[in-house]
Amino acid sequence: MLRALGRLLWKEWWVGWPFALLGAALPPLTALLIRREVELLEIPPGHVTLFIIMLGLVAWAALQGAGTRERRSYASVHFPIHPARPALVTFGMHLLFALCIVGGYLLALYLLQGHGVLGGDLDMRTFRGAIRALLWNDLVRHFLLTTLLAIGSTYVLCFVVGQALSAPAGIVAGICWVVFGAGEALGPLSFGWLRHGYDVYLSSAVPFQIAMTGAALLAFGLLLTRLAFPTRRLLACLLLGAVAGGFPAYNWYEDSRIAGRRDAMDIFTAMESTDGAVWLEKAPGAHETPDLVVLRLTDYRRDTQTIRPFPRPLAPAALLDAGVALLLAQPRGAAAVTLLRWDAAADTVEEICAISAAKGLLASPRVRYYDPSINPLMHVSPDGAHALLLLPTWAGEGEDLWHVDLAGKRARLVRPAQWVIAETVSWTEDAAILSDNGEPLRVDLRAGTVAPLPVTGRER
């Protein structure tokens, strides 16, 4: 048996070494050839070469996987051994070649960083300064480990899919894996980790990589026992699919569970009134919980300061020169947001009106990450009687534009589900004009209608 195994290994080595040699020679050659091109595109040559190598690896693995299946019947007839062994030997030998070629290339990229065509911007992002001094040894270990995981799992995945389904299926799976990274959440498995150079360290994606590699190997084992059995092939694909889909789904569930308890106050720093005399910020040193935030409103003109706790989720909407803050609040599970008016001088909070909105709107990423100091949700007229409010829409995409009558304490929707890319609102007696990007919009405050404002005019 050992003799048969030895011969199989010898055969694979004899057949495969020219490919391995060619693979090893290609990276520097390709880098030299395309250097001019990548300089124009401002992409580090090393990354382009690696990208091409990874695609080559994908195609090679998928073709080898498909070839193993096609050669199975020949092997079972002509070799006095179990049909799994040739496949196992092919897999093992080619994985070794792949690791040698790409791993060796990456090592060269790392060693020759900043020297000629092989130098990518790895040195710019990860191998310099304090990180280099502090974590030198760890960094090398992590780099090699993640490289091995990335190449190994990409090869295994393409080989298994190629073997279970077909070579094109393996290539498509591999391209999606490498190019699109199946979402960069997958970390070092994708090309993105090298392109951005941020994920060299062991991260939360590593358990997934290990699970994925393990599942792919198990699937490979299943396939090896009886390659032609459709049930086994189906089981192998299901196993791979379950791990590939299950882990990101679990991570997404965990993320969304935590995200539901967040709001704009997580990143809120400060907001100032248009005259610069009033500032709203989180009270420094105040005890903050996921359900409560303490705000401080400072009126520098009157030299007063008011501090008050508010329930979360909360989003500051506008700050008026008169020392009044307008805030949006939404109790968890409510299908409306409430507009609150906090008068710091009297230290009173008054509910102005409720505005229909999707459940959990204030905890949604689009509200959570907005910066009120740059682009406030609400624009208030100079007399404080009217306001325009932009909220993410429920129906489709874009924003709902609401007109809030602050004096009459009511709100009405004036334009649903459109992107309003306007940071400036101008007020006239009976209208508000949104502008700053493209064609301005005129909101008729009496009729509650919105129309484009033509700005052509004759030249003088």
Place this chain on the structure above:
Amino acid sequence: MQYLLWKEWQERRLWLLLWLLAMAGTALVGKGPSPFGFDVPAGWTMIPALFALLSGLAGYGSELVGGRAAFLFSRPVGWGRVLLAKVLPGAATALLGAIVGAVACRFTLPAHYLPFVTPLSLTLGALGIGVVMLTVYLIGLACSTTLRGLAGAALALLLWLALMMAGAFSLESQSDVSPAWSFIGSLAGPPLAGLVLARFGLTLAPGVRLARFVLLLFVPLALGALLDLTPANTLLNRTWPDVLVSPSGRYAIAREQTKNREQAWWVTLDEGARLPLPDVSGNFLCWLPNDRYVTAFMDDTQQWRISLYWYEGGRIVRRAVESPVAARYPERDDFQPSPDGRHLLYGADTALLLLDLTTGATRTLAGLDAAARERFSRHRSPYERFWWQDAATVGYIDPVTEKRAVVTVR
């Protein structure tokens, strides 16, 4: 024909039903057809679009295995009928999905949106998503004429995407040409290739089919790129002016950018007239609350030159303001006009300045030496909090002591 349709249904009903289900599902959560008109929400539409694509990619795959295409064409069936039988299920699903989506959307829409919904807007919304789905399906179907199986068709699709990126996007990134025609050429490639291969290529060897597919994708793309390099490029690339209306709503600045030129106008909205505004290209600009317009540009000595513009007696008045040290980019928050509009507070790089707009004189109200300046971010003025206490008094927070200070300025 009905046998062909029955065959298609048997082969592809899984993908078609999933597509239909995805259309209804996204509509139920409010992300289906737009109820407000011809608009397609980009994000969630990807889900039914994926199934539409898969339905298309599964189109000709079965014909390319084991000489089935040769067998099919040995029957009394023309290629046109086969193609029609492939297109019809997708068209029917797109139409049905759009109608189901529109109906589901209408009945799940919250009440406050209903005044904006009309039968016409619903129909246009359904039409929008239907057209998108059918286009995606046809692209998938065209790709399925190349390599056998779903994966083979997906590979052809990736090839098309790669070609499109290499062509249209590299043209855009490496020149100042907007690749509108190249993009149209890229889109025209798959239908053209699909049509030709459906007619002439189904019985050919896979390698030959693939070569023809690539060639047929390349031809319209190359034509598009050539058109983009000619004056025809301007036909599809219209420029829209960016408009910034003044705080009072009486004036507006309209800026129009073309390839190598930028033109700005001062527009008086109530008179309907516009005046050319010089020297504002590529600058920071904003309106002040008193309808004065601020621009700034960095000169050769890395110094910001600030200008103020306003409308007076039918003409534009310009006042240049010297900024003592301004290595950083000015921001809207750096300026505070006085209540009477005659003075301007300006948080400069190392000082708090008072600018007299009538005379152009600058007065330093507070300042920091170089050592003190070093302690603050170089990207913002250390003087972040300042205000007009009244018409004659200015208040500010001293950046070093963080204490409130008041200065009489008149």
